[in-house]
Amino acid sequence: MLQRQLLRRPLGALVCSVSCSISLFFASSSANAADAIVPPHVRAQTAPEWPTNAEADHDVDVIVVVTVAADGSVLDAHVDDSAGVDYDHAAIDAVKHWEFEPATRNGQPIPARVRALVHFAPKSTAPEPQPPAEPPAPAAANAPAAEPTVKPDPVVPDSASKEAAEDPHGPTEITVAGRARPPSRGASDYSINVGDLAIVPRKNAADLLKLAPGIMLTNEGGEGHAEQVFMRGFDAKDGQDIEFSLGGMPINESGNLHGNGYSDTHFIIPELVSSLRVVEGPFDPRQGNYAVAGSATYELGLAQRGFTAKFAGGSFGTQRLLLLWGPKGESKGTLAGAEIFKTDGFGQNRDSQRATAMGQYEGRLGAEGSYRVLASAYSTHYHAAGVIRQDDYQNGRIGFYDSYSASSYAHQAIPEGGDSSRYSLSADLESRAADTTLSQQLFLTYRSLRILENFTGFLLDVQEPLQSVHTQRGDMLDVSVKETTIGARGSARWHGRALNEPQHFELGYFARGDFTSGLQQRLAAATGHPYLTETNLDANLADIGLYADADLKPVHWLSVRGGVRSDLFSYDVTDHCAVHDVDHPSASNPPIDQSCLSQEDYGKPREPNQHASTSSIAVLPRASLLFGPFAGFTLTASYGQGVRSIDPNYITQDVKTPFSRIAAYEGGVIYAHQTDHLALSARSIFFLTYVDKDLIFSETEGRNVLGVGTTRTGWSGHVRATGSFFDESASLTMVKSEFNDTHLAVAYVPSVVFRSDTALFQELPWVLLGHRARGALGLGANYVGPRALPYGESSNPVFTLDASATLNFSHFEFGLTVSNLLDTQYRLGEYNFASDFRSARSQPGGASAQPTLVPERTFTAGAPRTIYGSFAINFGGV
C-alpha cells in the first residue's frame, strides 16, 4: 500500500517520507500471524537546505536509501537516484538528522532499510508546514494473513506492491535487515517469539520450550542436571531425542557417558532469549543428529537496551544477581549478560550455586551481510535429593521433601549432586551475493560434567563367590565426562523466480568432531571411595552431514519444501575396562575384586582394554507440502526420517548401523489472522512416528539403554493471540506411545499435556518520579495427565500455576514471582523399579527386615510454593 507523508517546513522544502510496500529480504518461515512486520516511519525530520549554488526555482527529487537502526537512529544513508552532487549532499545531510520510529517484527524493534524521497520544492510554491501525518498503516495488515511467502529479491516489487508501482516517484520498498529464517516445514514448525510472555515465570531456558505444544519437563538430578524433556510422546530423557542448538551452535553432547546427546541448557540466561524455533518432527533437511522427536533452536536477543541490573531473592535462601547490557545503537543481537545464583533448595540436599556469562556481538558486513560472535562461560556446583520410595513416605520413614542421602540409614559420605561447566565460542557470518545467501559458522565447546546419583540405594552390590567378603556398599554412581567439540556448518541458498513465483534452492553442510572421555564408577556409601569401575571410555566421534533443500512454489497457493540429508557417523572408541567378568575364571589367579579384568575364560591373559571403530551413513529424505493460505487457512502435510546416534559403549567393531532411525508423518492445518488490534494463530496437527530402536530408562545403569521399536500417534493443538494489552499462548497434546512388538505403553511418557501462558500489560494511571507507570501480569498453567509406569501402574496427574507481576516506571522495575501458586504437593517424576534404601530396618522392630528386591513406586518431589521478589534498574535504555 502506497503511503505518503508530507512534512512542510518554513524554508519551503517539501520532504516526502516513507512510501512503502513490504518486500521481505529473506525466506520467512513462520505462519504465525504475530510475525507481522511494521515498517519504520519518520518521527521528526530536518528539512534539506538548498544548495548554495543552485537556483530554487524548480522541484527536485532525490531518492535516498536510509538504514534505520533498531533504536530509530539513522545508521547510514546513500543516494539511490541522484539529482546532482549538490542536491545529493544536501539530501544526505538532512536525512542523517531525521528520527524514525524503528521497524518492528512482532512488536520488537529491528533494523531496516527504507527508500525515502527527499523533495526540494521551490520557495514560492512551498505550503505552510503541517504536523506529520499519522504513521502509515502497516502494509503487513493488508497482506495475506497466513504464512508470509518468500520474497527473493528486495528490489523486485512483489504482487503486494502494485500500488507502490503507481507512485509517480517510482516504487519504494522496505528491506528488513536480519538473519534468514528457514522456511516453515508445516504445522509442527513453531517460530516462537517470546515477547511479552517473558513475564510468565520460568526457571531456566529449558522452560521456554513449554511455549511449544506437548512439552513436559522433569528433573531428577538437581539444579545443575539437564532437564528430562518429554515431547509429543517421546521421553527425550536429558535431550537425546531433541536436537538443541543456540544460534546454530549445537548443545547436544555426543559421547556423553550419562547419555549420548545429553543437552544441558542451564548455561543460557533465559532473559537473553528472544525467540526459539521448535520443530516437532524431523522435517527440515537442516535438522541433524538427535532430531528424533524434533529440534529446538534458541536465538539470543535483548530488546531493552542499556545496562540493567536485577536482583531477585526469596524462598529457600534463593538469591540471583543478573546483569544485562545492550549497547544503544546496536542491534538487539548485540548483548551481554552475567548471572550469579545460589539457593538452599526447597528440601534436603538441594542446594546449588552457579555463575554464567555470555556475550554476543552482531555487526554488519557490507550492505547485505552480517556477522555474529558468541561466547559463553558457565559453571555450577549442586546437590540433588534423588528419589523417594512411596512406601517409605507413606509409612512416615521419610518426608516428601527429604533425601535418603541425609538419612541415618542410607547416608552417603558423598551425597548426590554434581558439577558442570561449559565454555563455548561461536562465530558466523551471513552475506548475500547477487541472488545467493551464503552463511558459514564455526564453533568450539569445552564441557566438563560430574554426576552423582543413586536410584537403587543398596541393591546392586551383591556378594559374588570369588569376591572379598563385603556387605552392600551402596549403588552411588559417579559419572565424569570431559568433552571437546569443534565444528562448522554452512549453506548457500539461491533465490530465483520461475512460474511467476519465488523459488529457492539450498545446499548445506554440517560437521562436528567430539573428543570425549568418560568414567563411571560406584562409590562406597561409608567412605565415598570408588569400589567398582563400570565404564571407562575414550571416544572420538565424527558427524558430517550434507543436505539439499528446495523450496518451490508451482502455484501461489502451493509450496513444496524438502530435500534429502545424509550424515556419516563415525566412532573410534577405546574401552579401558572391556572385561568385567568371565564364566570360568582362572583358579590360580582369580579376579577377586578387580573391576577390569586382564583375563578371558580359564585364565587366558589379555589386556583389559578393547578398541572398536565403525562408521555408517544415514540417508534421510524429508518433505513438506503447504496448501494455502485460503482465507487464512493453510493445510500442511509432512514426512521425514530422523536419526539418533547410539552411545559409544554399544559400539562393536564394524557394527553396521550405529544409530536409531525414525520415520515421522503428520498432517495439519494452520490458521493465521491479523487486524490492527489482534494477531491470532491456531494449529491442529495429527502425527505418527516410528522408531526402530528406542531408548528405555534403566535405573540400575542410571541412563537410557537401547530397547525395541516404538510408535507414537497423537494430536496437538496450539493457539496464540496477541493484542495491545495481552499475549496468550495455549496448547493441548494427546499422544499414545507403544512398543511395536507388544503394543504395550511406553513408560513415563505423558499422554495428555496442557499448557497456557498468559501475559497482561498496560500503562497504569499513575505517574511515579515523573514517569507513567506500566504494569504487567503473567500466568503460567500446566496440566500433565497420568503417565504409564512399569508394571501396569500410572502416575498421578499434575496441575500447577505460576504467576508474576511487575511494575515499571522510569528506570525501575519491581517484580513478584510465585511458582506453584496453589502450593500443590506434586510428584515431578514417578517411577516403578526395585530399590532398597534400608529404611524399613531403621524402624523399631525393623532390624530383621530384609532387602526389597521387587519394583516399588518411587518419585521425585516437585517444588512447593516459591516466592521471589525482584528489583531491577536500567540505565541508558531506550
Added chain:
Amino acid sequence: MRARFVSLWLSMLACSLATAGCVGTTGDQVVDFDAVASGPADASAGQPLSFEGSRGWQVKLTRASLHIGALYLADAMPVSGAQATSCILPGSYVAQVVQGRDIDLLSSEPQAFPTPGRGTTLEARAGQVWLTSSDVNLANVPTPPTVILDLLGSAERDGEMRPFQAKLTIASNRVNSNGVAGGSPICKERIVSPIPTSIRVANGGALWLRVDPRLLFTNVDFGALEAQGDVYVFKDDSSDQPSANLYNNLKQAGPLYDFSWVEQLP
C-alpha cells in the same frame, strides 16, 4: 491401517476430559498377597511326625522349627555351567516377603508371615528362602546367632533308641574361605537357591511355602552321632557326618522346599 489410526484418534479426542482412563498399560501389575508357610500336608499340629529315615532308622520328630527370614521369587533361573552363582538371582525379582518368622514344621496349617508379600504378575521361575534374622552378608550378626533349625525327636533301629537334638545356626561357624577370597560367602550359606517353581502371584491370593522336615534326614546316620548325656546332639559346625548331612540338606534347593500359589487360604 487407516481405520486403526482413525479409531485411535477418535478415542483420544473422547478421552480429552477423562485422562485417567486413557493411559495405556505397560503390562503386568504390582500386587499384594498373603504369605504363609507350613510343614507337609500330612502333618498334624501338636502331633509328632513319624517316618522312616535313612539307614533303617525310624524317626519320630516331636519338635521341628525353622526360622525363615525372607522369601523371594525371580523370573529366571541361573544358567548352569557358568561360574558359581551369586547370592542374587539373575533377571528380575517378582515377589518378596521381607519380614520373617519361625515356622512349625510339624503343622500343616498355614502360618502367616508378619507382613504381606508384594510383587508383580510376571511368572516366577525360581524361588529363594533366606535363612537369616539379620543382614544376610554379616556373618557375625546377630550375637548370639539366631537358631535357624531347632529339632527334637528320637530315632530307633533294631531296638536301639537314640533321642536326638539339633540347634543349627548359620553364622561365622559356616564361613569357609577355602583359601580363596570370598570362597563361600555367608550369603551363599544362608540363602537356599534356586528353588524351581512356576508361579504368578496376584492380588488377594496367597504364596504358600511348604517345608518337609523328613527330607532333612536324607543320608543321616544317627548311629554316628555322639551322645551328650542322654541325648545325641547334632553339632553346629558340621564336624561329623550326620551333622554335615543335616546342614547340607537344609541348604539344598531341592524338594525340601516347595512354593505354591492358592487363590484363597483355607
